[in-house]
Amino acid sequence: MQTANANRLTPYLFLAPAALIMAVALLYPIGYMIYASFLDWNPSQRIGDAEFVGLKNYIGLLSDAAFRESFFVTLKFAAVVVTLEMVLGVGLALLLDRNIRGMSMLRTLFILPMMIAPIVVGLMWRYMYHPSVGIFNRTLKSLGFEPIPWLSDGSWAFASVVIADVWQWTPFIFILSLAALQSLPQSAMEAARIDGATGWQQIVYIKLPLMMPVLIVTLLLRLIDAFKVLEVILVLTNGGPGLSTEILSLRISRTASEFRELGEAAAMSNYLLILLVILTFAMFAYNKAVEARAARLRKAAEEDL
């Protein structure tokens, strides 16, 4: 009896360290943040002295125009950069999926931007966007065009941070798509070629559908990252001019340090977290639906035989 019990407990015993680490490293901070979001907490106070205010922070944020604006900027930013990066990244991968000499060199070159620290990326682009000594405006001026107010006009500033982000993160999508492409089953491609599929048809009907699971995960990873980007924008525009590039993570950081409202900052983080969780679930649900449909079709096809 004793041995049976011990045997049954063994798996839990082995799981215990992992569960403990999860609890300490993951659940505790998140729990702390959720708790903090119900407090009116000034950074000069200890958390114990902060006043419990219930849902006040959450409700207050909903009617805060600046928060709504920055929520909207975040959505816009994430949608624009991820779309651009997916198109460019997958396109590049399709173009470069062949045996070129020095391919491994090229690939390393392509992913360089990703390896640079974000603060440095921000500084680099900031100098390039500089109104009088930056390379862009100097080139424009020497070609006889009007200089562009890269960072000092609301819509240009938004475009500028999008360009910098696309520059930095397209390689990420490129490298993952390329890996997906190169692991596609050769038999399917060969069959398509024998059936006389053109290059476009191969891409649209064979390659892209087969790459889909990888693309979805890539998209998701990029999307989550795009919602949280901070450093590049912090250095480039610090959210300005006005609120035109003040994405949520920047607003959270300002709320905590400048406005000194830790509770409100925590509530904002939770809104962001909820948004990301919904997105992730939606994406997986969609993926699952697609797979289920494919399985159904396959089953139907097998039954027809």
Add this chain to the structure above:
Amino acid sequence: MLSLKTILTGTAVSATLASAVFAAGHGGPYEPYAGTTLVINVPAHPHYNAMMKVLPTFTEETGIEVEVDQLQYLKMRERQTLELTKSEGDYDMIAYVVFSKADYVYADQLENLAKYFMNPALADPNYDQGDLISGYVQNIGVAGGQKGYLPGQLGSAFGIPFGSETSVLAYRKDIFEKHGIAVPETYDQLLDAACKIPEVEPGMGGMASRAASGHQASHAFLLHLAPLGGRVFDDSWEPIINNEAGVAAANALKTIVDCGPEGSQTFGPAEAAAAFQQGQAAMFMDSIAFAAGFEDPSKSTVAGNVGYALHPEGVRRGSQTGGFGIAIPKNAQNKEAAFLLMQWLTSKKGDLMVAMAGGNPSRFSTYENAELNEKYPYSATFGEALKYADPDWRPIIPTWGKINADIGTTMSQVLTEDLDPQEALNGVAERARAIMDEAGYYTWQ
């Protein structure tokens, strides 16, 4: 560098002699603390760079070692906020940004200095408090007077100004002379000159000003608000930032930025100063702390061509008061030794040494010092500017951080998105009132 060293050693020798004589007789005020290591937190700022050059003399004279943690000033504020809530702090002395006074004093995190000045073993009888520049002391050091942050009978000191600043107008003497433009004494003249310069001197902006979204734009706006007769709040804490004077200040800032050097809309203080230093603008109106940089030929292309004038007059004179003070945190480990350092740095001798090394004086006597005036000819103008320094040019209250950021983002919208100034300021006033209401400022109405 050479001249600096000679001055330093000169002062040091006499100081060491004096303290050695004193030490022989009594053991000296510093003796119980010799060997202590103080950890201090200061901003990366010209004044504190000057202080660093002087600290070795302090160690030599007192035997107290000083370890310095230097941070960009907004980062420094963040660090301190966390540091001050600990039960045992790492810092024995901190330099704080003036608007931190409200937060720290309100949260009861700074030592009241009374008990140190009452302690005969610590207080130097020759310290001469009356010589400290009173505007700075009230603005930076004293809390608990009128409205909590202004001079008042019931206020008391929690810090001593060190690295405090006021605003002056720096201008290019050569450019003004070349085009026969008079040095602006009023705001009308200032704005005229600011927009005339790009016309007569193509490629050069009128005035370089801070304008970046957030704190910088707010600072720039407030700089014009006080001389143009405005205030953020009236005496009963009602926002009046959107009155006529407020709109005039917003328009003044917009004119200055529109006629300023390229890219002005995103300038922080460093960029604005750099634009002036590189000859891209003919005027620069900001803190006196930048002057030393303009006169340094290794960094500045305009050294020797810069004139300094008082902050122009609107309906009244009112230059900014700002900069830093030094204080002892409640959770410090070596409070007495920290007080000795504080007192030493702001003593007549210490203040002069720091000023000679490029810092901003905290004492009237330092501004009158002949040696200093010879080395930095603009000192006299700065001393004059201090008479008009306005301690109430911005409110120093715990809710200020949020209101300040709101003014700054809204001003940035006025500058870059052509938002109507009146409409913009009405919005600021409305939001400020809600913030003040929540914080309990209307409880007595």
